[in-house]
Amino acid sequence: MQLSEQELIRRQSREELIKLGIEPYPAELFHVNVSIKDILQNYEKRKTDYKNISIAGRIMSRRIMGNASFAELQDASGRMQIYIRRDDICPGEDKNLYNTVFKKHLDIGDIIGIKGYVFTTEVGEITIHVREFKLLSKSLKPLPIVKHAEDESGKMVTFDAFSDPEQRYRQRYVDLIVNPEVRDAFLKRTQLINTMRTYLNNKGYLEVETPILQPIYGGALAKPFKTHHNTLDMTLYLRIANELYLKRLIVGGYDGVYEFSKDFRNEGMSRFHNPEFTQIELYVAYKDYYWMMDLVEEMVEKVALQLHDTTEVKVGNNLINFQRPWPRLTMFDAIKKYTGVDISQMDETQLRKTAKDIGIDTDDTMGKGKLIDEIFGSKCEPNIIQPTFIIDYPLEMSPLAKKHRSKPGLVERFEVICNSKEICNSFSELNDPIDQRKRFEEQLELGKRGDTEAMVLDEDFLRALEYGMPPTAGLGIGIDRLTMIMTNQPSIQDVLFFPQMRPEQKIAEASEEDYVALGIPKEIIPVIQKIGINSVEDLKAANPNKLFNDICGMRKKMKLEIKNPTIEEVKGWLA
RNA sequence: GAACUUGUAGCUCAGCUGGUAGAGCAUUACACUUUUAAUGUAGGGGUCCUGGGUUCGAAUCCCAGCAGGUUCACCA
Numbered sequence: 055m056q057l058s059e060q061e062l063i064r065r066q067s068r069e070e071l072i073k074l075g076i077e078p079y080p081a082e083l084f085h086v087n088v089s090i091k092d093i094l095q096n097y098e099k100r101k102t103d104y105k106n107i108s109i110a111g112r113i114m115s116r117r118i119m120g121n122a123s124f125a126e127l128q129d130a131s132g133r134m135q136i137y138i139r140r141d142d143i144c145p146g147e148d149k150n151l152y153n154t155v156f157k158k159h160l161d162i163g164d165i166i167g168i169k170g171y172v173f174t175t176e177v178g179e180i181t182i183h184v185r186e187f188k189l190l191s192k193s194l195k196p197l198p199i200v201k202h203a204e205d206e207s208g209k210m211v212t213f214d215a216f217s218d219p220e221q222r223y224r225q226r227y228v229d230l231i232v233n234p235e236v237r238d239a240f241l242k243r244t245q246l247i248n249t250m251r252t253y254l255n256n257k258g259y260l261e262v263e264t265p266i267l268q269p270i271y272g273g274a275l276a277k278p279f280k281t282h283h284n285t286l287d288m289t290l291y292l293r294i295a296n297e298l299y300l301k302r303l304i305v306g307g308y309d310g311v312y313e314f315s316k317d318f319r320n321e322g323m324s325r326f327h328n329p330e331f332t333q334i335e336l337y338v339a340y341k342d343y344y345w346m347m348d349l350v351e352e353m354v355e356k357v358a359l360q361l362h363d364t365t366e367v368k369v370g371n372n373l374i375n376f377q378r379p380w381p382r383l384t385m386f387d388a389i390k391k392y393t394g395v396d397i398s399q400m401d402e403t404q405l406r407k408t409a410k411d412i413g414i415d416t417d418d419t420m421g422k423g424k425l426i427d428e429i430f431g432s433k434c435e436p437n438i439i440q441p442t443f444i445i446d447y448p449l450e451m452s453p454l455a456k457k458h459r460s461k462p463g464l465v466e467r468f469e470v471i472c473n474s475k476e477i478c479n480s481f482s483e484l485n486d487p488i489d490q491r492k493r494f495e496e497q498l499e500l501g502k503r504g505d506t507e508a509m510v511l512d513e514d515f516l517r518a519l520e521y522g523m524p525p526t527a528g529l530g531i532g533i534d535r536l537t538m539i540m541t542n543q544p545s546i547q548d549v550l551f552f553p554q555m556r557p558e559q560k561i562a563e564a565s566e567e568d569y570v571a572l573g574i575p576k577e578i579i580p581v582i583q584k585i586g587i588n589s590v591e592d593l594k595a596a597n598p599n600k601l602f603n604d605i606c607g608m609r610k611k612m613k614l615e616i617k618n619p620t621i622e623e624v625k626g627w628l629a
Numbered sequence: 630g631a632a633c634u635u636g637u638a639g640c641u642c643a644g645c646u647g648g649u650a651g652a653g654c655a656u657u658a659c660a661c662u663u664u665u666a667a668u669g670u671a672g673g674g675g676u677c678c679u680g681g682g683u684u685c686g687a688a689u690c691c692c693a694g695c696a697g698g699u700u701c702a703c704c705a
Binding site: 322 | 630638639640641642653654655656657660661662663664665666667668673674695696697698699701702703704705
């Protein structure tokens with residue numbers, strides 16, 4: 055591992071601190087009695103309460119001016135300035151704590167605990183005057199330096215933002231340290247989930263857990279991840295939905311069950327798709343999809359109010375209003391509205407032709423349901439910004455939904471489209487076991503035609519239905535998508551702490567021992583690494599004459615006081 | 630999976646029609662007791678993503694690869 059100059063200096067600082075008797079990673083706790091947010095909010099009102107504070111955080115900037123210094127301390131709640139004066143922390147003759155420890159061996163990124171009092175500087179900034187400080191954790195890697203300042207109009211401007219998406223996602227910890235708004239988005243994500251949980255708990259529904267490893271995947275149209283259980287010697291799939299298990303629990307007699315669940319779909323990745331994503335699914339007995347529409351409206355409106363104190367949320371260039379009630383539009387009406395074509399009476403052939411006419415690619419594996427879905431997806435969804443219920447879907451694309459009470463060929467199903475994306479899916483659940491078996495069999499047919507997302511038949515689920523499931527309304531909400539909207543994030547990767555990414559390439563590096571084993575003196579090893587030789591293979595492939603020259607040249611460049619090897623020695627290593 | 634695009638110092642970025650690299654911040658040293666993108670002076674730091682090719686000469690042009698981003702396709 056090649057270290058940069060700054061990393062080497064920090065390692066040296068760590069050593070120096072130890073020599074000075076300062077433990078860079080102390081074991082004991084540091085007592086904290088206040089948060090930065092608390093100080094910033096309440097100091098002006100209750101100044102006497104902040105005469106003896108103890109607080110910990112990360113040093114985010116330093117301004118050293120001789121015998122006094124300013125630094126910024128960041129804790130979980132915010133960032134504020136601290137003031138350190140040499141003669142305060144070093145009252146005696148020994149000024150090392152300030153001159154050496156603070157000025158030389160502390161860095162941006164170090165975590166410290168301080169004790170002192172709050173005051174306001176001449177420039178008017180609330181600041182902690184430090185009486186004592188203690189190193190809590192030495193940071194060995196330099197943080198990206200992001201600076202903020204006000205421009206002439208008083209707007210906050212950011213300089214040198216840490217903005218490369220790859221680095222932000224791969225090293226989310228750095229992103230969270232230097233980009234406070236990122237922490238805020240994740241805070242809102244949790245608030246969103248908590249709001250829903252509280253809402254559903256208050257209604258008396260039971261939060262449950264169901265298997266992630268499933269012998270038969272079901273409940274959605276998607277490709278699964280496949281894995282293997284050794285003891286049972288059987289294939290298991292990571293769930294693509296929890297629908298079928300939750301309905302079994304409704305059969306078992308619970309009135310309402312819900313689960314926040316990680317689901318897994320082995321499909322493409324994009325800014326709207328991560329291989330693992332979070333859904334909430336809710337099933338309530340003795341209800342239908344009309345009832346569920348009211349619940350969704352109320353719950354999502356509550357989420358918006360909880361997060362923003364208003365039902366209006368700015369998302370990109372759109373202002374989305376979640377205030378109830380939301381418009382309700384049947385799927386056929388929606389298609390008619392946005393394409394001008396009435397497809398409600400069409401058969402598969404006519405649909406295929408219609409789809410082609412409006413520029414949609416079709417193939418033979420697509421059944422009637424899929425064709426309608428395509429038309430809707432490409433012609434309607436992009437135009438729907440405000441939350442809108444799309445209701446009454448064709449039977450073919452909803453194998454788990456109940457037949458419509460009055461409209462033949464349709465099912466009692468709705469989705470909410472918002473900001474051009476589906477945010478939830480719901481139906482009156484199919485509870486006729488004979489009809490359900492028939493629907494599964496139709497799915498098997500689609501599978502035979504080559505539809506890789508078609509459902510498989512779940513005998514145990516059918517057995518459960520045969521015991522009798524009450525009429526039930528079911529709901530699934532994509533938590534990631536809803537969070538994207540509620541926090542105005544353009545990409546799903548911005549609402550997942552650790553989005554899935556290709557693994558970082560790891561260079562196969564030879565260790566010091568590997569080189570020593572070849573007879574290379576220890577002090578020469580850094581020189582070899584500096585030249586760019588990182589593995590034994592690289593070394594063996596090198597031309598001995600060139601390598602000899604390079605080593606001698608690099609030794610000079612690095613100003614190392616070591617003896618050059620002889621050409622014979624170099625040849626010996628490569629032999 | 631496809632098209633386009635990006636990869637230069639710890640971070641953010643310059644680098645013209647090819648002549649082996651620059652800035653700001655960070656860092657190092659010195660100065661400085663209320664600053665705030667602190668300041669001043671001096672310094673250090675680079676397999677210019679990787680591998681080939683063209684060329685006297687490649688960060689720059691060409692090809693391939695790796696990784697990222699955007700858009701599209703599939704999907705929630």
